[in-house]
Amino acid sequence: MSSNDERKMRELAERLAAMSPDAPPFPEETTVTSPSKQTSTLRPLTVFAGAALIVLLGLGIPLIIMNSGEAPVGTDTTTTTIAGTSTTAPETTTTSETPDTTVTTTPTTSYGSVLYLTQDPENSFLGNPAIIALETVVALEDGADDLDVLRATINMLGDPDLVVPEAFSNSVPEGVEALVIRRADGTDNALIIEMNEAFLDGAGGLLADFTMLNQLIYTATQLPDIEEVQFIVNNEQVTQFGSEGLDLSASVNRETFQNELNIIYLTSPILPNADGNIVVEGNSNTYEATMHARVLDPEGNIVHEELGTATSGSGEWGEYLFVLDPDHFEDGSSVQLLWYSPEDGSASNVITIPYNGGQPWDFLSGS
Amino acid sequence: MQPRRFPRICVTQDRPWLRYRGMLSVMSTRDEEIYRSCAGELTRYATGLVGPFDAPDVVTDAFLKASGSSRWDQVDNHRAYLYRTVLTVAMDHHRSSRARRAREQRAAVPAVAHQPEIDYEILDVVERLSVKQRAAVMLTYWSDLPADEVGRLMGVSEGTVKRHLDRARKRLKEWLS
Numbered sequence: 001m002s003s004n005d006e007r008k009m010r011e012l013a014e015r016l017a018a019m020s021p022d023a024p025p026f027p028e029e030t031t032v033t034s035p036s037k038q039t040s041t042l043r044p045l046t047v048f049a050g051a052a053l054i055v056l057l058g059l060g061i062p063l064i065i066m067n068s069g070e071a072p073v074g075t076d077t078t079t080t081t082i083a084g085t086s087t088t089a090p091e092t093t094t095t096s097e098t099p100d101t102t103v104t105t106t107p108t109t110s111y112g113s114v115l116y117l118t119q120d121p122e123n124s125f126l127g128n129p130a131i132i133a134l135e136t137v138v139a140l141e142d143g144a145d146d147l148d149v150l151r152a153t154i155n156m157l158g159d160p161d162l163v164v165p166e167a168f169s170n171s172v173p174e175g176v177e178a179l180v181i182r183r184a185d186g187t188d189n190a191l192i193i194e195m196n197e198a199f200l201d202g203a204g205g206l207l208a209d210f211t212m213l214n215q216l217i218y219t220a221t222q223l224p225d226i227e228e229v230q231f232i233v234n235n236e237q238v239t240q241f242g243s244e245g246l247d248l249s250a251s252v253n254r255e256t257f258q259n260e261l262n263i264i265y266l267t268s269p270i271l272p273n274a275d276g277n278i279v280v281e282g283n284s285n286t287y288e289a290t291m292h293a294r295v296l297d298p299e300g301n302i303v304h305e306e307l308g309t310a311t312s313g314s315g316e317w318g319e320y321l322f323v324l325d326p327d328h329f330e331d332g333s334s335v336q337l338l339w340y341s342p343e344d345g346s347a348s349n350v351i352t353i354p355y356n357g358g359q360p361w362d363f364l365s366g367s
Numbered sequence: 368m369q370p371r372r373f374p375r376i377c378v379t380q381d382r383p384w385l386r387y388r389g390m391l392s393v394m395s396t397r398d399e400e401i402y403r404s405c406a407g408e409l410t411r412y413a414t415g416l417v418g419p420f421d422a423p424d425v426v427t428d429a430f431l432k433a434s435g436s437s438r439w440d441q442v443d444n445h446r447a448y449l450y451r452t453v454l455t456v457a458m459d460h461h462r463s464s465r466a467r468r469a470r471e472q473r474a475a476v477p478a479v480a481h482q483p484e485i486d487y488e489i490l491d492v493v494e495r496l497s498v499k500q501r502a503a504v505m506l507t508y509w510s511d512l513p514a515d516e517v518g519r520l521m522g523v524s525e526g527t528v529k530r531h532l533d534r535a536r537k538r539l540k541e542w543l544s
Contacts, residue, residue: 008539012508013415013505013509014508017509019485019489019490021414022423024424026403027402027431
């Protein structure tokens with residue numbers, strides 16, 4: 001390489017570096033939190049534009065994306081959750097085949113995990129369901145790894161014994177099962193999930209198929225380092241899925257079918273953080289990125305309401321985060337997420353998530 | 368057959384996934400120190416990879432992704448880990464058509480608080496390179512690192528770094544002359 005080339009390459013790098021803006025602040029400083037005690041005023045001049053944007057948001061963008069066949073890709077959302085070891089619960093089985101009673105102890109461990117169910121929002125123009133993250137636990141033998149926990153969690157969705165609480169829905173049909181989960185070769189952020197053949201039938205209808213896939217994708221990508229998954233059946237890529245024969249031969253991620261979801265949904269379980277505040281976190285795509293969180297008492301009365309701003313909105317998906325005072329909560333409280341229509345001021349795309357007191361849900365025993 | 372029992376977890380502090388929840392109060396002081404010590408150089412590096420408009424987003428996303436990884440606590444060299452993550456995020460970012468549209472919109476009306484003058488000629492030039500080639504160029508010619516160190520920060524071999532540089536020069540042949 002000539003010295004001129006060397007000099008020019010150095011010049012290229014220096015001119016690029018010279019354009020560098022200031023380093024962004026520490027992420028914690030930019031985390032969007034909800035400014036408390038603000039009212040839901042909207043500037044009158046923005047109302048008409050807002051209505052137009054709703055139409056664009058509701059119809060235009062999903063259609064464009066669907067027609068182009070291109071998966072919507074957004075910024076990485078690392079609001080994922082992971083399965084982790086929690087408490088150990090030895091289970092004892094007593095066998096009394098003979099007068100000499102044999103006691104066999106099978107140690108099992110309960111592993112924390114997150115199941116993604118759905119909810120049909122109130123007052124929604126499109127009627128797309130919201131994904132709802134709910135903490136649960138799975139009991140596996142000691143020594144289970146993350147992928148074992150993940151498989152058990154995914155298989156809860158198709159478990160005939162799954163008891164779905166009244167507030168939620170499940171689009172994964174009974175019998176759908178993940179047979180094997182492994183990390184994809186050559187990558188550190190992708191999983192390959194071998195599903196059984198029941199998976200191929202989908203959930204009966206295009207929207208239900210999308211919802212089923214979103215549930216599986218969100219559940220499968222809860223490990224913090226996993227961003228995408230590829231579904232296979234009988235060791236082959238899935239090229240015909242569900243009622244419309246969706247091609248799933250490529251990897252999918254949380255953004256792939258995001259536009260088939262309600263414009264407000266919950267990506268992490270509602271739980272207290274280390275300070276005891278109740279954290280509500282998810283994705284939204286509302287007008288001007290504004291949305292509201294309410295705390296409802298057991299009778300459904302609003303005891304608290306906060307305005308929050310997501311990282312993006314008005315056609316772009318963003319992340320929202322509410323940190324709510326635990327004093328607003330009591331047994332039987334719910335969190336309601338919504339935005340106010342600039343057109344008529346009505347609460348729109350409303351989802352209501354019962355707060356389980358910071359405890360995991362027990363879907364298989366129904367409690 | 369054993370009966371199903373799912374004991375409830377009652378220990379909030381023992382929920383590792385809280386770490387990934389929007390970088391809340393679980394973000395440690397150590398993480399903040401790591402970030403502050405290398406945010407400037409990472410931003411310059413990201414500027415070489417994705418341009419000045421998207422560099423801050425890439426750096427922020429990369430830090431959130433890296434510090435949210437289950438490996439973060441076991442990493443010996445956080446700076447090197449962040450460099451690799453910036454490259455990964457930049458590649459994803461580059462592939463995103465939506466991000467490209469956003470870039471174009473932001474280029475029309477720069478919205479960065481402090482934005483040095485934009486060198487459009489050099490942005491046009493660097494468009495000819497892949498993100499990995501840009502990474503090799505920035506680390507070699509801006510950071511003045513030897514090929515083995517560049518490879519370590521990119522997560523590739525020394526030979527691959529040299530190939531990236533060679534291909535970069537070929538793609539820039541016209542400009543270099």
